[in-house]
Amino acid sequence: MQQADRPAKPAPEPTEASQPFWDACARHELRIQRCIQCGTLIHYPKLVCPDDGSDRFDWPLMSGRGTIISFVIAHRAFHPGFTEDVPYILAIIELEEGARLLSNIVGAPPEHVRVDQPVLLDWDDLSGPIPLPKFSLAGGAA
Amino acid sequence: MTMRRKAAITGIGETAFSKSSGLSDARLQLEAVDRAIADAGLDRHEIDGIIPSPHGKGFTYEGFAEHFGLRGVRFSTTLHFGGANGITALNSATMAVATGAARHVVVVAGRNGASGTRISARPTLVQPNFAVSREFESPFGATVPMHFYGLMARRHMHLYGSTSRQFGMVAVAAREHAILNGGAIMTKPLAIEDHQQSRMLADPLRMFDCCIESDGAAAYIVSAAETVRDRASKPAWVLGVAEGHPQSPTSIATRPDILETGIGLAAPRAFAMAGIAPTDLKAAMLYDAFTFLVITQLESLGYCKPGEAGPFVETGGIRLDGPLPVNTHGGLLSHSHSTAAITHVCEAVRQVRGTAGKAQIAQPGPIVVTGNGDFFDGAVAILGH
Numbered sequence: 001m002q003q004a005d006r007p008a009k010p011a012p013e014p015t016e017a018s019q020p021f022w023d024a025c026a027r028h029e030l031r032i033q034r035c036i037q038c039g040t041l042i043h044y045p046k047l048v049c050p051d052d053g054s055d056r057f058d059w060p061l062m063s064g065r066g067t068i069i070s071f072v073i074a075h076r077a078f079h080p081g082f083t084e085d086v087p088y089i090l091a092i093i094e095l096e097e098g099a100r101l102l103s104n105i106v107g108a109p110p111e112h113v114r115v116d117q118p119v120l121l122d123w124d125d126l127s128g129p130i131p132l133p134k135f136s137l138a139g140g141a142a
Numbered sequence: 143m144t145m146r147r148k149a150a151i152t153g154i155g156e157t158a159f160s161k162s163s164g165l166s167d168a169r170l171q172l173e174a175v176d177r178a179i180a181d182a183g184l185d186r187h188e189i190d191g192i193i194p195s196p197h198g199k200g201f202t203y204e205g206f207a208e209h210f211g212l213r214g215v216r217f218s219t220t221l222h223f224g225g226a227n228g229i230t231a232l233n234s235a236t237m238a239v240a241t242g243a244a245r246h247v248v249v250v251a252g253r254n255g256a257s258g259t260r261i262s263a264r265p266t267l268v269q270p271n272f273a274v275s276r277e278f279e280s281p282f283g284a285t286v287p288m289h290f291y292g293l294m295a296r297r298h299m300h301l302y303g304s305t306s307r308q309f310g311m312v313a314v315a316a317r318e319h320a321i322l323n324g325g326a327i328m329t330k331p332l333a334i335e336d337h338q339q340s341r342m343l344a345d346p347l348r349m350f351d352c353c354i355e356s357d358g359a360a361a362y363i364v365s366a367a368e369t370v371r372d373r374a375s376k377p378a379w380v381l382g383v384a385e386g387h388p389q390s391p392t393s394i395a396t397r398p399d400i401l402e403t404g405i406g407l408a409a410p411r412a413f414a415m416a417g418i419a420p421t422d423l424k425a426a427m428l429y430d431a432f433t434f435l436v437i438t439q440l441e442s443l444g445y446c447k448p449g450e451a452g453p454f455v456e457t458g459g460i461r462l463d464g465p466l467p468v469n470t471h472g473g474l475l476s477h478s479h480s481t482a483a484i485t486h487v488c489e490a491v492r493q494v495r496g497t498a499g500k501a502q503i504a505q506p507g508p509i510v511v512t513g514n515g516d517f518f519d520g521a522v523a524i525l526g527h
Contacts, residue, residue: 010280018277043396044278070300070400072292073345079285087345090284092293092395102279102395110345115300132281 009081011128018045020059022130028123030133031059032099043099064121066093066135069100073110089113093135107136146415148240150370150377151232151525153182153363154488159327159478162257163357167198170252170359172209174481178361183373184246186210191217191238191247195359196227196482196515198253206248217244222271223385224515225429226404227251228483230385232523235364245366251482252359272516274392287431287516288352290394292344295434297400299346302449304437306346308456310337312433312468313350313475315461320472322462322500327356328476351433353474360484362491378494378525381508382416384408385521394517404520405429405512406442412522413444416508420444423524424507425493426466427486429514430473436460439512440468443522462501470501483513490525 014022017033024031033042035049036056048055071091077083089105091113105113106122118138123131155177157163157170165173171194179186189212192203201209203218217238223230228251235247275284284290298304314334320326332350340349370377386407390397413420420443428439440451445466454460460468471477471489478485490509492498508526 009283010276010285012277012281015277044274044393070293070297072289072296072347073342074283074289075341075345076343077283078288079280079283082283082285085283088283090282090289090293092400100396102282102284102393104282115296128281134282 006084007080009127010079012130017047021045024059025131025133028131030062030064030121032062032095032097033057034060041097041099043101062095062097065138066095066119068092068105068113068115068117068119069094070115071105071113091135093119101133104134105137106134112137143240144415145236145240145383146381146417147379148367149236149364149380150367151362151380151487151491152365152370152373152375152377153178153180153184154361154491155179155181156360156485156488157252157358159325159356159358159480160256161327161356163254167200167253167258168205170254170357171195171198171200171250174252174359174361175206175248175250178248178363181375182246182363182365183375184363187212187214189246189248190214191235191244193219193221193231193235193247193249195251195253196222196224197251197480198258200252217247222269223519225431225482226385226513226515226519226521228481228487229383229511229513229521229523230519232364232380232487233383233385233521236380236383239364239366242366245369247364248361249364249484250359250361251484253480254357255480256355256357258357271392279393279395288344288347290517291432291434292347293394294400294438295346295432298434298438302452304452306348307334307338308437308452309351309433310334311455312430312436312460313337316430316469316473316475319462319470319501320476323471323477324499326472326477327354328472347432347434353431353479354476356478356480358478358480360481360488362484362487376495378491379527380523381418381526382412382414382524383522384411384415385519388518391517391519401438403438403442403514403518405439405514405522408520408522409443412524416524418508418524422508423466423510424505425470425503425509426468427490427509427511428468429483429486429512430469430475431479431514433475435514436468443510462503467503470498470503483511486511486513494525494527
């Protein structure tokens with residue numbers, strides 16, 4: 001649970017399109033929207049498939065393995081909810097299934113983080129009302 | 143039809159730029175428009191098109207029409223492309239006058255970006271077009287443009303070996319030019335060491351990689367070719383103009399190529415329209431919200447090959463005496479940042495006219511101007527004689 005004396009972080013506000021994604025996160029399942037008709041993985045979630053316009057989806061479970069496409073080490077917080085977190089690492093992760101998302105690298109000193117490094121899913125239950133899919137360096141902080 | 147030489151910028155107007163104007167957004171915008179109309183030598187009632195500011199609490203179309211007593215407005219559109227607006231608006235205005243929909247279109251932007259709603263203090267991305275980023279990226283602490291530009295910069299460093307020192311040389315050149323300008327906010331000399339020692343904010347971006355915030359407004363008038371005759375000021379012809387919009391416009395994280403930009407997509411169309419090659423350019427006014435943006439644009443415009451812009455900048459390529467002077471007024475990094483690229487347009491027009499003062503480029507010729515808004519909507523214009 002979030003500590004009451006700290007400013008809250010921005011929390012996701014699920015939409016018609018994204019509700020199944022966040023519902024899965026609440027169960028510690030990283031599930032990505034997939035078009036049943038063409039098989040395209042769609043992230044962030046959408047009302048219709050951007051490739052073929054279909055609105056029939058399933059939500060396959062991701063392995064949790066991915067790689068770092070890029071990252072930033074945030075040394076200054078521009079939102080009061082992150083003041084206690086600096087320095088924190090923002091990263092674009094490409095899941096091995098192909099979808100990309102923005103997340104954090106946790107549990108590693110910033111100087112150990114590199115582009116193209118493999119990462120593993122690591123749930124964060126403490127930052128807000130919905131567990132957030134974060135990542136740690138595969139094999140620990142090597 | 144081609145839009146080449148169908149329109150010219152006939153007037154420019156700027157307020158003073160400061161950290162504390164003491165004036166409302168609306169007054170700043172009125173003053174800039176007034177000056178642009180006077181500079182064009184027009185009667186204000188000749189204005190029949192308006193594209194208002196994307197930022198600030200200034201005027202919508204209606205406010206300008208009421209304050210200027212305009213009765214003959216035939217064209218107005220409102221664009222929301224942030225820092226790209228000054229150039230996407232030039233695209234729209236050029237279409238309007240080239241087709242005869244309007245004869246004189248005023249484009250304006252401005253706000254109290256330092257003393258009013260501070261750009262950097264904005265805790266989250268509040269505009270409706272950022273809803274997806276608010277939902278999926280703000281909870282992780284990606285809350286300001288610096289974070290997203292930093293992600294692009296890191297990827298560029300990884301792919302091409304660009305360096306913080308190369309980014310720093312963009313800031314150094316901008317400051318040198320700002321000192322020559324006379325109206326720029328930042329006029330204290332900046333050495334590369336100052337950049338390298340400045341505070342790391344969003345590694346790889348340091349404080350001096352980031353643009354300033356300012357109060358101020360700027361405007362220009364786009365006129366139909368047939369109206370451009372015997373004007374007091376030499377017209378700056380629109381030789382080419384185009385806009386571009388990358389994939390996944392609400393998020394760079396889910397963009398297949400995170401270095402893809404609207405500017406890069408628009409550039410080939412703008413150069414084709416102008417009938418010139420990037421190497422024909424004599425100067426460039428490049429949207430420089432962050433130093434890195436200048437380096438990646440030199441490549442996406444086709445002036446440098448991928449990976450070669452960093453070394454080009456490091457060896458003085460964008461200084462006033464270099465092969466391609468960039469942002470000869472000081473840019474967003476050192477001149478001002480509150481007009482959605484319109485100050486860049488104004489400087490390009492001064493260069494075309496030969497009135498850029500101490501920063502006048504030696505050789506006349508085509509000048510490129512770019513605008514870039516989050517997340518990387520962009521536009522490219524080529525102005526010339």
